[in-house]
Amino acid sequence: MIEFWFDFGSNYSYLSVMRIEALARRHGVTVTWRPFLLGPIFRSLGWESSPFLAQAQKLRYVWRDMARRCDAYDLPWTVPTTFPRRSILPARVTLLGAGEPWIGEFCRQVMQINFAADRDIDGADTIARVLDRLGLPANDLLERALSPANKEALHAQTARAASLGIFGAPTFFVGDEMFWGDDRLDDAMAFATRPISS
Template sequence: MSRPAVEFWFEFASTYSYLSVMRIEKAAATAGVEVQWRPFLLGPVFLALGWNDSPFNIYPPKGRYMWRDLERLAAKEGLPFRHPSRFPRNGLLAARVALVGAQEGWVAPFARAVMTANFAEDREITDETVIAGILGDMGLAAAGVIARAQEDANKRALRVQTELAAELGLFGAPSFRVGDELFWGNDRLDDALAWACRP
């Protein structure tokens, strides 16, 4: 009998995705739930909603609250945090590489390393040398992985996955899906896992 599963939709530029990426594997293992990693891009989703930037930038009071909230939550989880000098950073290359990682079985450690680079070390995850360094630290052949990530078929797969996110009604990240049930936000991770395990 297969284990229950949760789809984990995340974005490398997303602050609250940082928290979920760092804790989902342990939480899911404890719950006995399989994680299906779904990297996607929030930019096209936001544009479809009429936003040309992160809502945390569009609405400054919301942004100020979010950064303080993130500091509190990171401290609670024992995670390092440094306010990025640029927000949001473009996560396109990282998402393409993560899609390859999801197929090859190393997406989780890669996602954690990229999120750490962005939200704990204030490094430019848009920079191919940063991504290559992360892959190298993981013992992967960085040039080959990045070449596969930049192939037309993989680029198209990420576009399709992002379009699917919009079709499914996702409007932010992180989001979790269990069947047709949608849970939005880092604070709904445990609820999603519980729903996956319900009788």
């Protein structure tokens, strides 16, 4: 089992959301989807927003790096005109649906709205359309996603991320072993399927 911690606003999370389910299938590993909010984590670490924004050189490099990675992975890519995008509503829906068979496809569609279509992902209309396309009861799910209990559950999940030592996304856990960044997804998968020494 691999725990997959990510934020829909995070560009490197986009790469992992698009890749993880096929990789996990190939390795026979179960994915546990753990949406959380990077904003409160970054603020607790002393950054106002994404650390990429603090340095123009770094942001410029990140977009070039993303274009190359998406090319290598055969993924669509558009530099987002808003970054990082607000991602609270899709995170709340993902928290509700984390154990459902449709969760991977839901997350991929939301990520593509952000990083391929370059549109906002936090509007109820946008998320309802995605749920509808998946044949799901959009109104019912949105109502539950917006409930105080689910709002509180996302806060608790983000607090848990902080307590686990997560400082960025994507982050993967296999047991207590932490892997940070899309560049470590393959290592995390290999670790999840390592032979257990006796």
